[in-house]
Amino acid sequence: xxxHQLRYLVAVAEHGSFTAAxxxxxxxxxxxxxxxxxxxxxxxxxxxxxxxxxxxxxxxGIALLPHARAALAxxxxxxxxxxxxxxxxxxxxxxxxxxxxxxxxxxxxxxxxRAAHPGVTVDVVEGNSxxxxxxxxxxxxxxxxxxxxxxxxxxxxxxxxxxxPLTVAVPAGHPWAGRDRVDCADLAxxxxxxxxxxxxxxxxxxxxxxxxxxxxxxAVQAHSxxxxxxxxxxxxxxxxxxxxxxxxRAGLTTVPLARSAxxxxxxxxxxxxxxxxxxxxxxLLDHLAPG
Numbered sequence: 649x650x651x652h653q654l655r656y657l658v659a660v661a662e663h664g665s666f667t668a669a670x671x672x673x674x675x676x677x678x679x680x681x682x683x684x685x686x687x688x689x690x691x692x693x694x695x696x697x698x699x700x701x702x703x704x705x706x707x708x709g710i711a712l713l714p715h716a717r718a719a720l721a722x723x724x725x726x727x728x729x730x731x732x733x734x735x736x737x738x739x740x741x742x743x744x745x746x747x748x749x750x751x752x753x754x755x756x757x758x759x760x761x762r763a764a765h766p767g768v769t770v771d772v773v774e775g776n777s778x779x780x781x782x783x784x785x786x787x788x789x790x791x792x793x794x795x796x797x798x799x800x801x802x803x804x805x806x807x808x809x810x811x812x813p814l815t816v817a818v819p820a821g822h823p824w825a826g827r828d829r830v831d832c833a834d835l836a837x838x839x840x841x842x843x844x845x846x847x848x849x850x851x852x853x854x855x856x857x858x859x860x861x862x863x864x865x866x867a868v869q870a871h872s873x874x875x876x877x878x879x880x881x882x883x884x885x886x887x888x889x890x891x892x893x894x895x896x897r898a899g900l901t902t903v904p905l906a907r908s909a910x911x912x913x914x915x916x917x918x919x920x921x922x923x924x925x926x927x928x929x930x931x932l933l934d935h936l937a938p939g
Contacts, residue, residue: 651723653687654716656680657695661713664702724922738767739924744780744792745772746847747871754793757935761928768924776846776871784916790925791932795848797855797911807915807929809936810892813908814852817880817887817894817901824886824903831906832862839885841876842866848911853888855909 659669660680670677688695695709705713727739745754762770773783777794784792785803800806816835818824824834835857843849850869857864867885870876873893880887881899890911894902915936917929 649687649690650683651720653683654720656683657687657709658713658716658720660684660696660703661705661709664704666703725920727923738765739922740769740771741791741922741924741928742771742773742789743928744783744789744794745774746777746780746793746795747774749774749793751793751936753936754932757932760935761931764931765924765927768927770928776844777848778846778851781916784918787918790921791915791917791928793913793915793932795911795913797848797852797909800914800916803919804916805919807933808912809915810913811910812890812892813910814849814856814888814905815891815894815902815908816905817877817889817897818903819881819883820899820901822886822901825901827903829904829906832857832860832864835864835886835888835905836862839868840864840866841868841870841879841885841887843873843876843889844869844871847871848913849889849893852909852911853905856905856907859909860907 656669656673656675659673660666663669663672666681666684667677670680673680684696691712693708693712694706695712697704697706697709743758758770761768773780773789775783777796780789780792780794781796781800781804783789785801794800816824816830824830842853845851850866853864853866866888868876868879873887873889876887876889877894877897877900879885881897887894887900888905891902894900915929915932917925921929
């Protein structure tokens with residue numbers, strides 16, 4: 649029995665496919681199939697059911713998989729400690745970010761990490777925050793920059809960078825431009841521009857309006873705050889974003905949303921990151937000013 653056989657078995661069980669597992673592991677599909685078959689012969693049990701459209705563990709496979717995962721985790725932990733003791737960081741980091749992230753501190757931190765640790769490969773995944781959090785919990789990501797209005801799962805370690813309420817961006821001549829606030833009842837009768845479901849801003853808007861017992865359904869949604877602000881400046885509607893997203897936009901005035909739920913920008917990791925993921929986290933935090 650060899651460790652790579654256990655790694656292949658776990659990957660196939662998680663992906664439900666030899667092909668998908670091979671793609672994730674960056675090895676040939678035939679090699680994955682052959683090594684899993686060899687492991688089954690050595691152990692004397694069929695571990696995967698290959699008869700359906702997807703591949704799943706047999707009863708024997710279900711019993712063995714927790715021990716295979718534990719063995720792989722133990723080996724990874726040995727490597728992590730050895731790297732930390734020697735001061736050498738190598739390996740691979742799967743980094744998630746909100747879509748279109750161009751925060752200067754994040755970009756500077758990413759560049760600094762690559763300069764300091766050229767031996768570490770990095771996959772960057774963009775997505776909405778709910779999906780990124782799910783991937784962190786599930787192990788598909790190591791570190792993620794997420795925006796959230798609700799508490800993150802206890803399985804994650806959160807480093808909060810910013811916490812702020814929502815604001816409404818309107819053209820300078822808009823009737824709301826001179827007001828000290830607007831509320832959800834106002835938004836219910838307006839053309840609202842907002843980020844999509846699964847983002848921190850949208851969740852904060854939903855929480856705020858639910859508390860006010862108001863029904864607000866955005867007419868336009870886009871992942872880019874810049875696109876929403878540009879549309880608002882052309883009179884296409886009012887953009888609901890955070891203060892930091894909307895501040896300083898020429899031709900627009902921002903008005904606070906009354907009793908707004910707060911949205912947070914956080915760097916999140918799993919509780920026991922690898923040496924490479926830990927180094928990535930520390931470097932990004934050094935460049936992202938906490939709020």
